[in-house]
Amino acid sequence: MKKKILVINGHPNAESLCASLAANYAKGAEQAGHEIKLVHLSQLSFDPILHKGYLKIQDLEPDLVQAQKDILWAEHLVFVYPIWWSSTPALLKGFLDRVFLPGFAFKYHKTDPFWDKLLTGRTGRIILTTDAPWLWNLVMNWDPAIRTMKKGVLEFCGIKPVSVTQFDSIKNRKPEDIKKYLQKVFELGQKAL
DSSP, rough: OOOOOEEEEEEEETTTTHHHHHHHHEEEEEEHEEEEEEGGGOOOOOOOOOOTTTTOOOOHHHHHHHHHHHHHHOOOEEEEEBBBTOOOOOHHHHHHHHHHHHHEEEEEEESOOOOOEEETTTTTEEEEEEOOHHHHHHHOOHHHHHHHHIIIIIITTTTTOOOEEEOGGGGGOOOOHHHHHEEEEEEEEHHTT
């Protein structure tokens, strides 16, 4: 079954490995006949700071308005980013703060502590890179860059299931390893996984 897929590269460098992984995923999906939109956050123009929190939502820049439209269009969302300081890059965090707003991605109830998940009906995938070994991130840090994005953002808003593909020890990988990673995400894109 063909899907509408939005691929978001959260790396601030448009020439990074993450950019190549995002492009290869999109290329595989497109070749399989899926509808694709590929967004490099580094090419968007927006203030990544949510200045007043939710007390006063600032107007969205045109690129963020389009990003919300793309998210609503998509049936499958793919986020590609590196783990930096056990978290997402600031650019991606700022994008999430500004775009996944109350009334768009979720809505708190007035009379209880619960919320409505406004992005249900979509699936997700996280593709991330890290210089650390995966076991270090899991055992020593409890995978905060994965748990926060998967549970705290995507599933919180109703995007489920969310699959994860992690490429670790990047700084020590040989070119043939990187080539395998690019092929793997190409194949994930073909299957819209």
